[in-house]
Amino acid sequence: MKPSILVVGSSNTDMVIKADHLPSPGETILGGTFLMNPGGKGANQAVAAARLGGSVTFICKTGNDIFGKQSVQLFEDEGIDVSHLLSDSKNPSGVALITVDKNAENCIVVASGANASLSVADLQQTDAVIKNAEIVLMQLEIPLETVAYVAEIAYFNGNIVVLNPAPACKLPDSLYKHISIITPNQHEAELLTGTKVIDLESAKIAAKILRDKGVKDIIITLGKAGALVYSNLLFTHIAAEKVIALDTTAAGDVFNGALTVAIAEGKSIEEATVFACKASGIAVTRLGAQSSAPYRNEINSATHQSIN
Template sequence: MSITVVGSINMDVVALTDNYPERGQTIFGKKVEYLSGGKGANQATAVAKLGREVRLIGSVGKDIYGDQLIASLQDVKVDTRFVKQSTDFATGTAIITIDQTAENTMLVLKGANDDLTPADVEKAFEHMSDSKVLLVQMEVPQDTVIRAMQLAKQKGMYVILDPAPAEGITVKALDYADVITPNRQETYHLLGIDVQDVESALEAAKGFEKMGVRNSIIKMGSKGSVVYQEGKWEYVASIPVEAVDTVGAGDSFAGALACGITDGFDLVQAAKFATAVGALKVTKLGAQAGIPTLEEVNRFCEERKLAQYALEKMA
């Protein structure tokens, strides 16, 4: 069974610096990298590198960046048959600055991502029959995301909503989500709850339950996450690592979560595995280049004695 991802595809222009420039200030950085990115492409890449079949529905420009991004997806065995090349928009671009603490600021120019239409999704779904899970985010048009979720529910697929970025969230998407995986900023945007600890995370999970989403994973960064399902909850601790680049950590988490659910694991075990994948990702540069393989995750869990975070049945 495969996983379908609907989402953005970007070229990431990543500048590394010791400190962020202040408004109006010019400073010298350390180096610049041109890396494959976009939340949809990142999540599809995570699924592929973890050994699962995955197709991506998205849009790039008919330009050199678009060609490069499609090629990089194909290199890791992402099915790109439903990635369109827009003649009206340039490939999406993210301008990212990473400081010495590994934190990042990001300016996203959506470009061709805005040219992914509900009709594109409908055409793709006409040729799909084997997907068990749909994974969506909010960096493509809202109508397109909603249509994908509707079609997935008609096909009996499990729908994971990663409500990122906060600026793109539409409450209507909650109507079709089987599980939602917001971070602190996204939770605040949707509910007005500032998640600081387990108690406030539980408050948020119950808030989402009142809005119709009975399953949620409230992510608290270095403080771990709270997995809430059908009125029961469990805390999942974070894994301390030396961070190099946090870009794509949430996408790695989402892709790994989809893998766990596809394999039939419950939400808690899938979230633990996703935690290990996200932790290992931040130790490397690049939203996609830094995503670990399944073998790397297994070795990481074995070395750290984190058997509870591994999915032993995954091939």
């Protein structure tokens, strides 16, 4: 039986332009390829998890517009349970404007739209869905109070709660205690802990701070340097896949979707991180957000290296 995964989060339409470099303030540049793709951190993670073998239920809020309707159809095509999706008649669907440079780095501006109106009241209608999920995955492109509500319900029901704290913001102390696994990147880890993360040693310091805040397991993603896992008071460095990156837009989302599938299947957090690094390594070789997420048959075995 497929692992039961609930993703609560955002759905956007991504408008992407490939350019030689990212523009500076006040600068206009002529770009190359234009792509319009389904995106949003929640949606990206839901699609990644579904493609990799998870039985995924996705809760989000879209506008009553063409972008929202297209998104719902795409989720259904991916085999995602959309029976609890919500439509907002007052706000448009979320939109993200993305520029990707020749080195595959990106800058993103998001107009949240209906995502910002996914409320605690909305989720109170789905308590049974939250409680029935083996693992709950969230991000921060929806209201923080909604994230906190879902985390508390899931935590006290004994479910695994995974939080990808992106985009980064300060979290209330009470939320940390309801998180099973937190997955910040270097920038997010710095914002959450006050420790600048530039290498493995500084990542270990940040991880210990997050552990002290109440999170059980910490995974700090380090881009080309892979990921640092802090679990059971032990550190493990997971190496990144060696690939030629084309677009890093949804690498973190694919990582988190893959991680939840592996965790829900009973893999250790270290094994799950290897699996997630492999999935995100494939994703960065492709353009787009959801379109870059790999399928299960594309994931091969990988190894990890322990550090002190």
